[in-house]
Amino acid sequence: MAHEYDLVIIGRGAAAFSAAIRASEITSNQAAIAMIGFGPIGGTCVNVGCVPSKYIIEASKVANIQRNPRYPGIKPSDPAVAFDKLMESLRGVVEEERKSKYEDVLKFYPNITMYEGKASFISRDTVKVISKLGEEDIKGYNFIIATGSSPMIPKIEGLEDTGYLTSDNVWSLNDLPGEIGILGGGFVGLEIGQALHRLGSSVRIIKKHDTIARGIEREVGIELIRALENDGISFLIERDIEKVYQRGNKKIISTRYKGKREEIEVDEILIASGRKPNLAGLSLENASVQYSDNGIKVNDDFSTGNPSIYAAGDVVDQRYRLETLAAREGAIIASNIFQHSSKGVNLQEVPWAIFTEPQLASVGYTEDEYNRNFGKAVSRVLPLNTVPKARILREDIGMFKIVADENTGKIVGVHVLAPYAAEFIIEGVIAIKSGYTYHDIIDNSHIFPTVAEGIKLTSQSFTRDMTKMSCCVE
Amino acid sequence: MQSGKKSLLFSFNTFLRLDDMTDKKVTMRVFGMTCDDCIRTVSDGLKKEGAEVLSISLNDGMAIVKIDDAKISAEKLVKAPVFGEKSHYKAQLRKVE
Ligand SMILES: Cc1cc2nc3c(=O)[nH]c(=O)nc-3n(C[C@H](O)[C@H](O)[C@H](O)COP(=O)(O)OP(=O)(O)OC[C@H]3O[C@@H](n4cnc5c(N)ncnc54)[C@H](O)[C@@H]3O)c2cc1C
Numbered sequence: 001m002a003h004e005y006d007l008v009i010i011g012r013g014a015a016a017f018s019a020a021i022r023a024s025e026i027t028s029n030q031a032a033i034a035m036i037g038f039g040p041i042g043g044t045c046v047n048v049g050c051v052p053s054k055y056i057i058e059a060s061k062v063a064n065i066q067r068n069p070r071y072p073g074i075k076p077s078d079p080a081v082a083f084d085k086l087m088e089s090l091r092g093v094v095e096e097e098r099k100s101k102y103e104d105v106l107k108f109y110p111n112i113t114m115y116e117g118k119a120s121f122i123s124r125d126t127v128k129v130i131s132k133l134g135e136e137d138i139k140g141y142n143f144i145i146a147t148g149s150s151p152m153i154p155k156i157e158g159l160e161d162t163g164y165l166t167s168d169n170v171w172s173l174n175d176l177p178g179e180i181g182i183l184g185g186g187f188v189g190l191e192i193g194q195a196l197h198r199l200g201s202s203v204r205i206i207k208k209h210d211t212i213a214r215g216i217e218r219e220v221g222i223e224l225i226r227a228l229e230n231d232g233i234s235f236l237i238e239r240d241i242e243k244v245y246q247r248g249n250k251k252i253i254s255t256r257y258k259g260k261r262e263e264i265e266v267d268e269i270l271i272a273s274g275r276k277p278n279l280a281g282l283s284l285e286n287a288s289v290q291y292s293d294n295g296i297k298v299n300d301d302f303s304t305g306n307p308s309i310y311a312a313g314d315v316v317d318q319r320y321r322l323e324t325l326a327a328r329e330g331a332i333i334a335s336n337i338f339q340h341s342s343k344g345v346n347l348q349e350v351p352w353a354i355f356t357e358p359q360l361a362s363v364g365y366t367e368d369e370y371n372r373n374f375g376k377a378v379s380r381v382l383p384l385n386t387v388p389k390a391r392i393l394r395e396d397i398g399m400f401k402i403v404a405d406e407n408t409g410k411i412v413g414v415h416v417l418a419p420y421a422a423e424f425i426i427e428g429v430i431a432i433k434s435g436y437t438y439h440d441i442i443d444n445s446h447i448f449p450t451v452a453e454g455i456k457l458t459s460q461s462f463t464r465d466m467t468k469m470s471c472c473v474e
Numbered sequence: 475m476q477s478g479k480k481s482l483l484f485s486f487n488t489f490l491r492l493d494d495m496t497d498k499k500v501t502m503r504v505f506g507m508t509c510d511d512c513i514r515t516v517s518d519g520l521k522k523e524g525a526e527v528l529s530i531s532l533n534d535g536m537a538i539v540k541i542d543d544a545k546i547s548a549e550k551l552v553k554a555p556v557f558g559e560k561s562h563y564k565a566q567l568r569k570v571e
Pocket residue numbers: 010011012013014015016036037038039040041042043044045046048049050051053054117118119120146147148149167188278280281282312313314315321322323324325326355
């Protein structure tokens with residue numbers, strides 16, 4: 001007979017853990033929860049996503065400061081990077097985080113049973129768990145599908161034979177590639193690309209379009225490319241990749257550019273062409289759960305075509321793939337199931353960031369989107385070097401853009417390319433969520449001198465000519 | 475005249491049948507009960523909604539009640555104030571017979 005659980009969670013990443021913990025809290029640890037998964041516990045974020053990428057980015061900043069101290073009078077020097085030592089420490093940090101934030105946490109929840117294996121629906125309320133040890137059926141009164149996403153590997157002739165890196169395996173490198181070609185320019189490629197470049201690789205990002213990705217405020221994205229080029233990364237745009245192959249110990253990326261063949265020789269290829277939802281093998285048709293190549297289709301409360309099956313995190317067909325969003329959705333679903341609520345998430349209020357230097361952080365509508373949907377946006381753009389703190393930091397590539405509703409003045413989008421942008425985008429989140437106008441932002445005191453002041457200065461620029469302002473005008 | 479009689483008979487019959495039909499036995503899983511006091515609180519909360527409590531077990535957290543479906547549905551019962559957002563107790567339907 002199948003084991004029976006109050007809640008069966010498929011996956012063991014951020015969404016899964018958040019859902020399991022919240023469901024346990026709501027039910028005083030009495031809900032019997034099964035968590036099914038394979039691979040390292042904790043899923044993408046802690047093992048191959050947020051944690052290692054942010055670690056290497058911070059380490060590479062130190063190397064960069066040494067090479068480019070930015071202030072006259074401080075002598076630059078070439079950092080002696082022992083890449084193998086750095087990567088060993090990175091893997092150590094991942095292990096520590098995984099242990100303290102996932103493995104150790106489980107002991108506080110005796111109601112959660114872990115199943116190692118792959119889940120596949122055999123009916124509307126039962127999954128088969130397939131593992132090396134065999135198969136077993138698990139029945140659930142409620143399900144959460146939180147199977148995450150994986151790197152999308154484009155179909156390119158010769159790619160499999162030539163070999164490539166993705167964000168799943170780049171962390172096991174011990175030798176820094178001399179020359180690296182990054183295919184696709186999504187945020188993963190930009191973050192890892194800049195980090196490897198600053199540690200000493202020569203990085204070329206090979207892509208089709210001159211922007212970063214759809215849905216990014218265009219001028220801010222283009223400014224980020226300018227910042228990265230200024231850092232020393234090459235962007236080879238308008239390239240169609242025809243094939244890749246091995247020549248000696250080099251990898252050749254053969255592209256078509258302006259009608260001509262162009263070959264790019266590198267030591268390693270990193271694929272950064274976006275991510276795809278992990279749906280393979282779930283047999284969702286057996287459970288009446290609708291999906292497409294973009295992910296599982298959910299209602300506003302994250303329920304699916306089957307009312308007792310919900311989906312959370314990267315596997316959902318939604319605009320963003322973020323740890324914070326996955327975790328929030330997991331917790332909300334737990335409440336929707338056990339507290340009979342019907343909460344959702346307003347994606348317009350969810351911030352996201354690219355942790356390059358400068359950082360790109362964004363929340364809400366782009367100007368184009370707002371105009372398309374509501375037809376009445378007004379916006380202001382403030383160059384970073386208008387902000388006193390940025391001048392003190394000697395940073396001049398970057399910008400602030402605020403999009404507001406033309407009639408009400410309410411803020412509907414905040415897009416920032418600046419140092420620390422990810423740390424202060426929350427002001428934009430609160431503004432959008434609370435329905436603040438740019439006047440409301442102006443009415444709040446900001447600390448001088450901070451980069452965050454740029455949000456206030458941009459708000460002021462809706463009502464004043466900023467070139468006529470003294471430094472600290474309220 | 476005829477029709478008046480018919481309708482009387484009809485409503486009488488309907489009443490009888492409905493009375494049978496609207497009595498439902500509901501099995502639910504109640505989370506958060508740890509002691510006899512909890513059983514009392516949950517039991518009182520269910521009675522307040524008009525349910526007749528047949529059994530509540532601390533062992534497996536199962537509660538079996540009888541309801542008049544015309545007065546409160548099983549779906550509404552698991553959302554009663556005793557299982558509300560601020561309450562310590564939560565309930566989920568397991569069977570309605
Ligand atoms: C390089 C990189 C950097 C990132 N940086 C950030 C960042 O800075 N900030 C941020 O917010 N987000 C970041 N992200 C995104 C973030 O990591 C993801 O959004 C988040 O981890 C998604 O969590 P999840 O729970 O949906 O899925 P995952 O964490 O991917 O978990 C999915 C789980 O499902 C399991 N699974 C899959 N299929 C099955 C099956 N059939 N049966 C059973 N189990 C299955 C897997 O084994 C895994 O345990 C980054 C991602 C990458 C790749």
